[in-house]
Every structure is written in C-alpha cells, then in structure tokens.
Amino acid sequence: MQSLSLIPTLGLALVLGLLPPAVLADAAHAHGEAPAAAAGPALPRFAATSDLFELVGVLDGQKLALYLDHAGDNSPVKDSQIELDIAGTRVPVTRVADGEFQAALAAPLAEGVSPVTATVVAGSETDLLAGEIDVHAAAHAHAEPSGLMRRPAVLAGGIAATLGALALVWGLRRGRTVRVGGAA
Structure with missing residues (x-):
C-alpha cells in the first residue's frame, strides 16, 4: 500500500489540470508571422x-x-x-x-x-x-471574440493554479495523509 496526502495530490491535480491556460505563449514566442485575422464581417x-x-x-x-x-x-x-x-x-x-x-x-x-x-x-x-x-447586415455583424475575451479565463486559471499550489504547500506542512488504494 502507498500512503499519499490527499490535499497535496488534489492540489497537484488542480495545478496540472489548469496549466495550459496559464502557459499560453505571448507574441514574443511566435513562430513566424501569424496569419491575418479578419478585421470585420465578411462581405456579401x-x-x-x-x-x-x-x-x-x-x-x-x-x-x-x-x-x-x-x-x-x-x-x-x-x-x-x-x-x-x-x-x-x-x-x-x-x-x-x-x-x-x-x-x-x-x-x-x-x-x-x-x-x-x-x-x-x-x-x-x-x-x-x-x-x-x-x-443580411445582422448576419454579418457577429464578430469573433477578441483576445481580450480570453484574458479572464487565463486570469482565472492562474488564480486557480496559485490556490492549488498553496493548498499543496499547506497540506505538506500539516502532514495529513490519507491512504489511497485498497488491499492488494
């Protein structure tokens, strides 16, 4: 049997699960020129x-x-x-x-x-x-969300990852352990 701490395990899972939004590359990490995005609605x-x-x-x-x-x-x-x-x-x-x-x-x-x-x-x-x-003017007026619409998701992911890391550290300091698994 293996003894694992529940809080650090959950914290690590949370951090790893939310890692992709927190590690999005910025413009400095681009690989060549990005394709031009449509500036407005498509013309009829x-x-x-x-x-x-x-x-x-x-x-x-x-x-x-x-x-x-x-x-x-x-x-x-x-x-x-x-x-x-x-x-x-x-x-x-x-x-x-x-x-x-x-x-x-x-x-x-x-x-x-x-x-x-x-x-x-x-x-x-x-x-x-x-x-x-x-x-149809109304049908062509819907634009794709800009990069600004993605910022709250990245911010929320970063906050969740930080909280998960804090929970991991807190759980390690408290020394709580829970047995995970069953008799083999």
Missing part, C-alpha cells in the same frame, strides 16, 4: 458558374468587384465583356484587367436574397450565368 458575395466560366462578385457597400475565370483551369478570361443584372436592374460593368471587373450599384441592395444574371462574351464564346447574392 455571389458565385455563378457554367461549363465555360466562373464568375464571383464581392459587394462592398455599393461597389462590386467581379472576377471571371475559365471553369476548366481557373485562369482569368482575357478580352471579355460582362452584362450584369441584379434583382432586375441592369448594372454597368467596367473591365479593370484580364478577368477583373468593377461595377457601381445605383442604390444599395435591399436585405435578403437577390437574383444575379450575367451574360459573358469572350471571343466566339457566349454564356449566361445565374446566381444569387444574400445581403
């Missing part, structure tokens, strides 16, 4: 695909960025034009570069789902693409 977007083309649109207020690629190899479509219709309204599109376009909406889109159709002309190929854009 749509995707429209066919056998020939893939069109992605990203809405930022009333500005719309459009990206047109070949469906087969994801390369930008050169020398192309797009006619765009969103929720029944024709939207003028300007070519910025191969496969990149921009557009400005006359008015903000209403909240909800709006149909999007695009006619793409690239050389001798013409295609009609359809999709939907979902605009």
